[in-house]
Amino acid sequence: MNDTSRTEAFLSIAAVERDTGLAKDTLRVWERRYGFPSPERDANGERLYPQEQVDKLRLIRRLLDHGQRPARIAGASMDELNALVGQLRCDSSSDPAQAERDAALLQYVRLHRSAELSSALRQALLKQGLQRFVIDTVAPLAEAVGEAWMRGEIDVPEEHLFTEQVQNVLRSANGAHAGTGGRPRVLLTTFPEEEHVLGLLMAEAMLVPEGVACLSLGARTPLADIRNAAVGGGFDIVGLSFSMAYPARQAVDGALELRAMLPEEITLWAGGGAVRDKQKRLPGVRVVCGLEDTLLALQEWRAANAVAAD
Amino acid sequence: MNDTSRTEAFLSIAAVERDTGLAKDTLRVWERRYGFPSPERDANGERLYPQEQVDKLRLIRRLLDHGQRPARIAGASMDELNALVGQLRCDSSSDPAQAERDAALLQYVRLHRSAELSSALRQALLKQGLQRFVIDTVAPLAEAVGEAWMRGEIDVPEEHLFTEQVQNVLRSANGAHAGTGGRPRVLLTTFPEEEHVLGLLMAEAMLVPEGVACLSLGARTPLADIRNAAVGGGFDIVGLSFSMAYPARQAVDGALELRAMLPEEITLWAGGGAVRDKQKRLPGVRVVCGLEDTLLALQEWRAANAVAAD
DNA sequence: TCTTTCATTTGTCCTGGACAAACTTGCGTG
DNA sequence: CACGCAAGTTTGTCCAGGACAAATGAAAGA
Numbered sequence: 001m002n003d004t005s006r007t008e009a010f011l012s013i014a015a016v017e018r019d020t021g022l023a024k025d026t027l028r029v030w031e032r033r034y035g036f037p038s039p040e041r042d043a044n045g046e047r048l049y050p051q052e053q054v055d056k057l058r059l060i061r062r063l064l065d066h067g068q069r070p071a072r073i074a075g076a077s078m079d080e081l082n083a084l085v086g087q088l089r090c091d092s093s094s095d096p097a098q099a100e101r102d103a104a105l106l107q108y109v110r111l112h113r114s115a116e117l118s119s120a121l122r123q124a125l126l127k128q129g130l131q132r133f134v135i136d137t138v139a140p141l142a143e144a145v146g147e148a149w150m151r152g153e154i155d156v157p158e159e160h161l162f163t164e165q166v167q168n169v170l171r172s173a174n175g176a177h178a179g180t181g182g183r184p185r186v187l188l189t190t191f192p193e194e195e196h197v198l199g200l201l202m203a204e205a206m207l208v209p210e211g212v213a214c215l216s217l218g219a220r221t222p223l224a225d226i227r228n229a230a231v232g233g234g235f236d237i238v239g240l241s242f243s244m245a246y247p248a249r250q251a252v253d254g255a256l257e258l259r260a261m262l263p264e265e266i267t268l269w270a271g272g273g274a275v276r277d278k279q280k281r282l283p284g285v286r287v288v289c290g291l292e293d294t295l296l297a298l299q300e301w302r303a304a305n306a307v308a309a310d
Numbered sequence: 311m312n313d314t315s316r317t318e319a320f321l322s323i324a325a326v327e328r329d330t331g332l333a334k335d336t337l338r339v340w341e342r343r344y345g346f347p348s349p350e351r352d353a354n355g356e357r358l359y360p361q362e363q364v365d366k367l368r369l370i371r372r373l374l375d376h377g378q379r380p381a382r383i384a385g386a387s388m389d390e391l392n393a394l395v396g397q398l399r400c401d402s403s404s405d406p407a408q409a410e411r412d413a414a415l416l417q418y419v420r421l422h423r424s425a426e427l428s429s430a431l432r433q434a435l436l437k438q439g440l441q442r443f444v445i446d447t448v449a450p451l452a453e454a455v456g457e458a459w460m461r462g463e464i465d466v467p468e469e470h471l472f473t474e475q476v477q478n479v480l481r482s483a484n485g486a487h488a489g490t491g492g493r494p495r496v497l498l499t500t501f502p503e504e505e506h507v508l509g510l511l512m513a514e515a516m517l518v519p520e521g522v523a524c525l526s527l528g529a530r531t532p533l534a535d536i537r538n539a540a541v542g543g544g545f546d547i548v549g550l551s552f553s554m555a556y557p558a559r560q561a562v563d564g565a566l567e568l569r570a571m572l573p574e575e576i577t578l579w580a581g582g583g584a585v586r587d588k589q590k591r592l593p594g595v596r597v598v599c600g601l602e603d604t605l606l607a608l609q610e611w612r613a614a615n616a617v618a619a620d
Numbered sequence: 621t622c623t624t625t626c627a628t629t630t631g632t633c634c635t636g637g638a639c640a641a642a643c644t645t646g647c648g649t650g
Numbered sequence: 651c652a653c654g655c656a657a658g659t660t661t662g663t664c665c666a667g668g669a670c671a672a673a674t675g676a677a678a679g680a
Binding site: 322323324334338342354355356357379560 | 663664665666667673674675
């Protein structure tokens with residue numbers, strides 16, 4: 001995007017792991033098996049990944065998350081990959097008026113118009129109310145930002161700026177409601193490797209207006225600590241958020257492990273991209289498919305615990 | 311089905327990496343060099359860490375963050391480790407009335423009284439105003455939490471809870487001011503390895519009431535991106551925050567590198583524990599020693615740029 | 621007292637082999 | 651035809667043990 005952004009066009013394997021979410025071991029074994037990626041080496045024989053290969057890896061990662069398999073796409077060209085990505089994006093259709101608004105907001109993100117972005121967000125919040133704001137504005141925008149990021153159309157600062165502004169707005173709104181005594185009591189957090197916090201804030205924003213007593217621990221809480229906090233704090237529900245980038249396998253394993261650690265009377269919810277369609281592999285866990293399903297899950301809990309509540 | 315979760319107190323190496331933050335490679339090499347940890351093996355020769363060793367690793371991790379070295383403490387017993395933690399408490403004394411208030415707040419953090427903590431914070435904010443609130447309440451409390459964390463008196467969830475509540479309050483307050491056209495324009499962020507965000511929020515809270523146009527990019531922004539954002543966004547000042555845990559050397563080197571990348575007319579500020587007393591090693595960088603010094607630095611800038619401003 | 625030089629510590633990276641879980645495919649049965 | 655089960659492939663993670671550079675601490679010099 002700018003001239004200096006390509007001065008250092010080589011990344012170490014650790015940096016690539018950070019940027020793509022692919023483990024070092026995975027990167028090495030792909031190189032061995034598929035011949036891709038094929039990084040340069042420095043004087044000491046350590047891998048140096050050119051930026052273009054990292055971009056390709058990001059694309060591949062995205063396709064993997066959508067069910068493709070490595071052997072098929074590891075050797076594919078950039079064009080073939082883009083064609084596959086194009087196929088994936090067709091199914092996300094919505095009404096055109098909304099798409100136009102989203103595009104305007106996305107433009108604010110791109111151009112560093114932080115003030116405009118902020119006030120546009122606050123305005124939308126006032127107009128739509130918290131829950132619809134999250135569903136109709138924040139979530140689509142987050143997805144648009146994620147896609148633009150994957151396609152390399154926006155850079156780190158833009159993504160950070162977006163996250164910060166949304167956090168400001170949502171935290172203000174959530175704090176304003178601040179119900180103390182409601183039921184159920186919900187504990188929200190993510191696993192240690194998951195640092196994305198927007199999913200938690202959106203979930204909180206869905207629940208707080210329903211009179212739920214929500215407590216978010218933020219991101220990166222170790223499993224044992226989640227359990228201790230849930231039991232010690234007398235919570236009814238533990239809610240986990242997984243971004244699309246989170247390895248599905250780890251999400252499932254971790255959720256099951258936590259389920260086994262928690263006492264039976266505490267309900268476990270899991271939501272976010274990584275656990276979509278994973279309900280059948282998660283017995284005992286309520287997979288929350290999208291933000292609106294949060295309300296359904298809440299209804300279910302209240303129906304099941306109606307007698308015990310009073 | 312669920313009784314096994316108690317007896318099965320063994321974690322895989324991946325799970326231990328999650329819970330302790332120590333990389334798999336590090337865990338293996340410690341075992342080789344220091345004989346600790348010494349996990350069991352399963353039928354396939356894979357490591358199985360007993361829960362007690364994981365707990366010990368967590369403690370060791372904390373000591374490492376405060377400057378201890380692995381060779382010294384890897385072989386130590388649990389008692390010796392606890393003794394070391396006791397020694398490390400840096401005795402910071404202040405006036406007793408305030409210490410009492412801090413203690414009360416800290417108690418809220420400890421006991422999972424999130425609602426009380428939240429309302430006590432908001433009350434203090436209203437009473438003191440944003441700037442004094444940050445200086446007299448948030449900063450001392452953050453330090454107290456850090457020390458309690460070191461001594462093992464509080465755990466991950468408590469620390470997370472504290473951070474979340476403070477974020478909620480500060481973000482609401484900062485957002486309410488939301489000056490658009492003020493000068494100078496300040497860009498706040500941290501380096502990629504620094505994930506602590508409270509320092510940024512506190513700095514923003516100090517600046518915003520002074521009519522400064524503050525934009526925080528949050529944590530973990532790569533160097534090149536900071537430069538691009540600062541230049542592209544027309545900022546006057548870039549502010550960096552380093553927690554006490556950040557390696558001082560890395561902070562100095564990084565700040566100097568960024569200084570070299572930035573055009574001369576953009577001022578660079580660096581604040582936080584890692585750069586305290588490092589002014590002499592940072593020519594061209596204004597080291598901000600503590601929150602109150604932020605106001606002084608701002609005055610300096612305004613004095614130096616008074617002519618150019620209008 | 622402060623900087624510079626040298627020795628030690630320590631985290632990360634390397635290779636190449638192994639294996640179990642997950643997925644695919646093909647087959648036989650209700 | 652639907653469906654479950656067995657055999658075959660794919661794929662991510664783990665292991666050992668060697669290597670090295672960055673970080674740190676100690677010693678020497680200005």
